[in-house]
Amino acid sequence: MSNWQRYRIAYFTIVIKEVLRFARIWVQTILPSAIMTSLYFLIFGALIGERIGEMDGYSYQSFIVPGLILMAVITNSYANTVSSFFQAKYQRHVEELIIAPVPNWIILGGYVTGGVARGLVVGAVVTGVTLYFANVGVKHPLLTILVVVLTSILFSLAGFINAVFAKSFDDISIIPTFVLTPLTYLGGVFYSISLLPAFWQKLSLANPVLYMINAFRYGILGVSDIRPETALLLIVGFILVLGSVALWLLHKGVGIKN
Amino acid sequence: MSHAIRLEQLKKTYANGTEALKGIDLQVEQGDFFALLGPNGAGKSTAIGILSSLVRKTSGRVEVFGHDLDREPQEVKRHIGLVPQDFNFNQWEPVEEIIINQAGYYGIPRRQAYGKTKRVLKELDLWGKRRAQARSLSGGMKRRLMIARALVHEPPLMILDEPTAGVDIEIRRSMWAFMEEINRAGTTIILTTHYLEEAENLCRSIAIIDDGRIVENSSMQALLHRLHRQAFLLTLRQPIQTLPGDAPVRLRIQDEYTLEAVLEQEQTLNSLFGWLNAQGMEVLSMRNKQNRLEQFFLDRVRKKKAEAA
Numbered sequence: 001m002s003n004w005q006r007y008r009i010a011y012f013t014i015v016i017k018e019v020l021r022f023a024r025i026w027v028q029t030i031l032p033s034a035i036m037t038s039l040y041f042l043i044f045g046a047l048i049g050e051r052i053g054e055m056d057g058y059s060y061q062s063f064i065v066p067g068l069i070l071m072a073v074i075t076n077s078y079a080n081t082v083s084s085f086f087q088a089k090y091q092r093h094v095e096e097l098i099i100a101p102v103p104n105w106i107i108l109g110g111y112v113t114g115g116v117a118r119g120l121v122v123g124a125v126v127t128g129v130t131l132y133f134a135n136v137g138v139k140h141p142l143l144t145i146l147v148v149v150l151t152s153i154l155f156s157l158a159g160f161i162n163a164v165f166a167k168s169f170d171d172i173s174i175i176p177t178f179v180l181t182p183l184t185y186l187g188g189v190f191y192s193i194s195l196l197p198a199f200w201q202k203l204s205l206a207n208p209v210l211y212m213i214n215a216f217r218y219g220i221l222g223v224s225d226i227r228p229e230t231a232l233l234l235i236v237g238f239i240l241v242l243g244s245v246a247l248w249l250l251h252k253g254v255g256i257k258n
Numbered sequence: 259m260s261h262a263i264r265l266e267q268l269k270k271t272y273a274n275g276t277e278a279l280k281g282i283d284l285q286v287e288q289g290d291f292f293a294l295l296g297p298n299g300a301g302k303s304t305a306i307g308i309l310s311s312l313v314r315k316t317s318g319r320v321e322v323f324g325h326d327l328d329r330e331p332q333e334v335k336r337h338i339g340l341v342p343q344d345f346n347f348n349q350w351e352p353v354e355e356i357i358i359n360q361a362g363y364y365g366i367p368r369r370q371a372y373g374k375t376k377r378v379l380k381e382l383d384l385w386g387k388r389r390a391q392a393r394s395l396s397g398g399m400k401r402r403l404m405i406a407r408a409l410v411h412e413p414p415l416m417i418l419d420e421p422t423a424g425v426d427i428e429i430r431r432s433m434w435a436f437m438e439e440i441n442r443a444g445t446t447i448i449l450t451t452h453y454l455e456e457a458e459n460l461c462r463s464i465a466i467i468d469d470g471r472i473v474e475n476s477s478m479q480a481l482l483h484r485l486h487r488q489a490f491l492l493t494l495r496q497p498i499q500t501l502p503g504d505a506p507v508r509l510r511i512q513d514e515y516t517l518e519a520v521l522e523q524e525q526t527l528n529s530l531f532g533w534l535n536a537q538g539m540e541v542l543s544m545r546n547k548q549n550r551l552e553q554f555f556l557d558r559v560r561k562k563k564a565e566a567a
Contacts, residue, residue, distance in 0.1 A: 001365060003332070005365065006364075006365025007365070009362055009366065009367055009368075010362060010364075010365060013358075013362025013363060013368075014362075016362075017355075017359050087348075088348075091346070091347075091348055092344065092345075093346055093347050093348045095346045096346070096347070096363060098311055098312055099310045099311055099312060099335060099338070099340050100360070100363035100364055101332035101333075101363075101364065101365070102363050253314060257312060257313065258272065258304075258307065258313045258314065
């Protein structure tokens, strides 16, 4: 058996383990996003949305659909890798992987694929919920899929790096609470930045999540505050940087080796 | 290539400046049952950590079955099965999944992994618990689960770091029998333990590590032969108040029914029993006061401390 065959088996073992992990606890991992999205639609869409009127040529309910889907994908991709890898460190079963002949890039690839799997499953569930509230088609299907997968990869990598540095359960909730949530809410989920004064518009451009949500919105609705090419370049650039950092941390054994 | 392990000038200094290993040289022959002993903090776990890639060495050379750890780390890993001191599996996963996953990490296809998992779980009497969450197992079962996990990829070298710590005597004896069986089948075993009786009964070679250095490295037989002194406790039928002064060995009354006899290397039990017969003392039973290896180990460590002081 060649090394590549061995690595392929190891990779799928990690992926299956990760998928089974979040599937087993679906009440904690999948259901909350569906409930939260329903509440957003009920409050912002049906109750407040009707008074807001149209945004970028769409009803407010339709306008917030892409942002809400991508928000669920981002938070779940991040949450999956950060909690799973931190638990592996905390219970020390990460040692099962360290002592085995599994290269670091396979370990990283397996965990990131697990994060992407959860992000996409939750994204699909949330999409199902949105279809109940709003009737929205997809303008650019390939771009939509590309953006959602790349964004999911990016935040799975970010979650992995968070887990590498985390020393306690507090450390895995700080970034999602104080960084990820504000960036997502201020990333144009609920509004177009064209509504903002010039200064805040410029400041918003420093928020990477804005690019992802707008690229995704372009894929679904065909409207965006940002050029989709710029957004894609930015996402790929971030993936390369975070991927390299994560591999370097694994190579150095930060947080997992003495 | 007759060595399972060859360590040359292996050094480890931790980030806080602690020198855990100060340049150890060690060789373990293929097929050996090898005891690595030492007091707490001596460097045993660091040496095992380096061998199993959990700890990064500072300098020196590590070779496992002819494969260099620096140049062929994946080959080295493939040859080793590790049973660590502490439980390090996912407590929430079913027993069977833990083993199947471990097989997958070693590149064993899932279908084969099921078969191998069934075999090791049956061998270690855990098949009935295959669907139970690992956290629900007893301490002894958890230890056996870690042995099963280490065996699933059939490594030629097993490293067992205190595998019988905290398990009852019945399970300990069944684990001894199992370790002897896999050693007979050709697996090289390195065992660390605080039960020196365990090391004496099972192992053919021994190294004692203290303060980051190997202070003893020989065959078990040669080492035990070198032991100068043995102490026995004799239980007497009749009570005794005083001892005649002409005993052939050093004797001490421990209580009115128990005598302690200390034999130097050149003294024999025959002379002791001849003398006891002559005194009309009947002996009901006799046992070692202390395990021979334990005495040697303590002497070695105490000597080292005295030298340091």
